[in-house]
Amino acid sequence: MIYLSLFNGISAGRLALSRAGINFNKYYIAEIDKFANKVSEFHYPDNIQLDDVNNWREWDIDWSSVGLVTAGFPCQSWSLAGKQLGDKDERGKLFWVTLDIMSHVLDKNPHAKFMLENVKMKKEFEEYITLHTENALGKVFKTLINSALVSAQNRNRYYWTNFPVSQPSDKGLLLKDVIVDDYISDRDKSYCIDANYSKGANPSQYFNKSRRQLVFGGAVRGRYIVDGIRQDHKMKTVGMTTQRLEVREDGKTNTLTTVQKDNVVVIYQRPRGKNKGAEFTEKSPTLTACSWEENNKLSYRKLTPTECARLQTFPDGWCEDVVSNSQSYKAYGNAWTVDVIKHIFECMERHNNARRDKNNVRFDNDVIRQSGAAI
Template sequence: MNVLSLFDGISCGRVALERANINVIKYYASEIDKYAIQVSQNNYPDIIRLGDINNWENWDIDWSSIDLILAGSPCQGFSFAGKQLAFDDKRSALFFRFAEILSHVQSLNQNVKFLLENVRMKKEFEHVITSVVGVEPVLINSALVSAQNRKRLYWANWAFEQPEDKLILLKDIIDDTALTDKSRAIFQRPRGKNEGSILTEKSSSMTSRSWEHNNVICSAGWIKWWNENKEHQQQKKYSQLCNDEPKSITLTARQYASWNGNFYQIDDKTFRKLTPVECERLQTLPDNYTAGISNSQRYKCLGNGWTVDVIAHILRAINY
């Protein structure tokens, strides 16, 4: 299979193809973030680099040979966590570059498959995307296959079902070498209309801009204090500790940009950030997949990435 990956990031799509046992002949990738490219290159030096998607008409590629197009166009303009500028946001407007490429390839190969991922958004924005690509999206929460709550929309021109729940919890991804007691939680600090919470089973969603809110690991003593004082602390910049919920919140690209994130508690007085390896596990990537760049860039790349096992599940349903 010849694959074209747009907004390729750290090549989570390539990992998913391997996991789905799909043979890749050529894998073309369009990405401009140098750190994401470095991670991708470290893992897959055979990837054919195409550069900026805005220059797609100049790419040297046999368009008719493309069997599958993967795309996760930038989501910041659509996200409920952002300003929801939608197509007025230049990042989200890149969706139309994907649409142009899809139309061009379809004119040469009507059997080409495509998979597009994006965040939950206002229905009016969702309907625009649906009208362009011609298929309805499926909403999948990564919590079914990982320890992270991460609800995303997936548009594909083949049918697929919801994945089975693997019953993976936060305690399953915590690194034994990072702390001795795994019965801890993530604290999600309050911000805006979010009152904050303690997550014990699932992390919240990783994104490229909210690491500072979502990944502080905390202890039972801290959790007790938070529950007793929560109403007085909701406007303060405390980091987020996880212990009331079984899943992590969504990873973001700014997870630890300031002292505001998801931290894991080691004892009654100590808590720490989730490690890059633990965040890789939240995205169902191999341990140390993003090694070789700074931790801050690892967090950002992971927040921008896909949950690999969700993508692999969808890809397994392809008939080709």
């Protein structure tokens, strides 16, 4: 059987299949990013490259042997962070190409399984994609999964499948579990900033009192604040915004993107001589530079490529051992969280096994009836 990966990226799908213990005879991939392809070729030289999905009708492939087809179709036109043009954007139109390919697969092999993935989007878009996927492919299961369950990253994604998918178990991972320790204490790699705004935090919930450092996820973003209240979504603020550090309160990171300042490691260096944990109580102030500016110990740095790999549950060095750091950041930001996909594929396998067991029972009953009739 064949696995067909559309918008393959850095082969998160094949890695997830391997972790789930599922094997295919051939692996076909469609990807036009040359750096992503370089990473995939390094790890899986037997991948068969198909190139651009727009040329799918020219592909030399045994469509009746495709057992699984997956697609993380481009999200820029659907995302709340973009212009939200949907399929009026050229990238958004690739949704329809995806449906055409998957429909062709199911026509040739009705037992094939599919999975589409995209960002958490406004309800109108989510319902639009669900409706047209059902119209094209039949019964669809839509599942929203946050990578935070299997990773230290807050990353909500929709998955559309033709098999039921449950929620993965919560592994309880936090940013501090994936940090490269050498980079926490290296002050040369951190930069103090003046930040007056954040979303708040309660450090006592997850601060390890045996250490002198708190580690938080955060982002550096342009905000226009008046009396502590954001105004940039209400008015034109060109030239009025200030770059501010926003710190998460849950020990996770923000969603990895291709923009490095969307995700930073925030480090609070606890001053020596303080009573252990005394300054971190249930009444601790909001975590901003101003809150502890007297200590001048709040700093931030960008994530390392290795930390990005861990947040996406890839092995260390998956990209950065093959391509530049800048291309690694981009690749990880565009990739799937591998262990989420592993869980989905395990759900697929359980569904397939249940279907096979049901068919076996039906076959056995038919044999018994035929035997009885012959007697």
